[in-house]
Amino acid sequence: MASSKDPWPGIARPYLLACAIFGLWPAGAEAGGLADQLAALAQEHGFSIEGLDRLSAEPGRTAEGGIKDRLKALLQGYNYILAESRPGRIERLVITGTARGGGKPPPSSTIPTLRIGAHHQVEAILVGPNGVPRTVSVLVDTGASTVVLPTSMINTLGFDAERLSAGISQTASGQVRTQTGVLPSVTVGPASAENVPVSFIADKRLNGAMLLGMSYLNRFRVTIDDEHDEIVLLAK
Template identity: 35%
Template sequence: MKPVIRWISIASSCLVWGLPFAMEEPAPVSRVAVTAELERLMSEHGFEVRGIEQTADALARVEGETLSARLQALLENFDYVLVQTPTGGIERVIILGEKVAYLPPPIVVENEAGGNPANDSVESGAPPGEIVLSTQRKGDSHLLTLILEGPNNRRIEQVLLIDTGADQVVLPASLVVSLGLEAGALREQQVQTANGTIQARVGVLPALWLGETRIPEVSAAFIEDQRLGGQALLGMNVLGRFRMTIDDANSQVTLASK
């Protein structure tokens, strides 16, 4: 005969008088070395991590039922990009660096005379035909703060990672509504990035602003935020129009007309 398991519950209304009531201490949150845990997960699930050296000495929580959730907890103090397989698995994790407080430059609205929106990261005194922009550093990568222009002159400030391996601008899908784009106007397409080929919805932005320079009709690929890790990319459909020089020492990028 199979054993019968009986569950016995004790009513919560039963109290023992005369005994002091003590609150249980909450269980301590488990924390592990990020590098060691990433290496364990890589071995177990077969994905690749780039920039793992930046997690040296870092500790993080261990929680989550899925691999994505565990990685999110482990890397909560880092900026990173998750690249997923077509079936939803994790193919690659790219760690850009530790999160730092970011103070965006003020957005300058177009003036009555029809001037261009300014960006205070533009350096004055640049030679004619050159655009000089300040960058933020994330490990070996450079980030630019630019203005995206949607229909009806709607403008959004966005931080984009300079990615010469991306064939076009890549943006989080959450920006489709914010920019005022019609979802029906976007087409399904595979796009190439430095991290591989990714399925995306592609449309055209009325413009993208590099400081005071307006680049009209810019193709942009929108990818689900979770797959992109929230990090927008500035690809070669914009960068390829210029001769680009990156000054690591001064955290600047110079874009010169070809």
């Protein structure tokens, strides 16, 4: 006999376990918290997941269909990055924050990339305080918190070096000194974002690389497709 505290009396426990794994909960039911649902999906499909702490105490949601359809339903209202090794094969999910409201989202933008080792490289148009667009090649880097550029571009983009904020950043090769500011706009393909934080690091520490980090990427829902060498940006 079911306990009086059983929220779904008469429903077999194996069925409930299957629901927990596959996200098929009865209408109006909550499968624990949203973070628990996503963690279960990550375990089931073998991908890593970051940013669950951004969901706070968000209740569970109903989600059906394929894995990408279920993630889309569960993460409605959030921006995230989805890295795929091939279509349907998710390697990594990064929840970057709450989506910004207002206006109708534009169509998703599919942007071809050039592979540089394990990284994807794209062309970006940067506009600094002087208002002059500069086209540069940048590596898509979800591990970088901001757009990262060499200090030699400070004057090129029209920044006043003395007005930039000094700081320290931790990198794979150790701590580096940074100068931080805000780019009026950054555009990749048709996808543009305004007021994008940027960090400038000594040229010799970057070895010629420039990074398209999370201060730009977290404005979008991002899919990184390793098989087809492309990224898909969908603004929210």
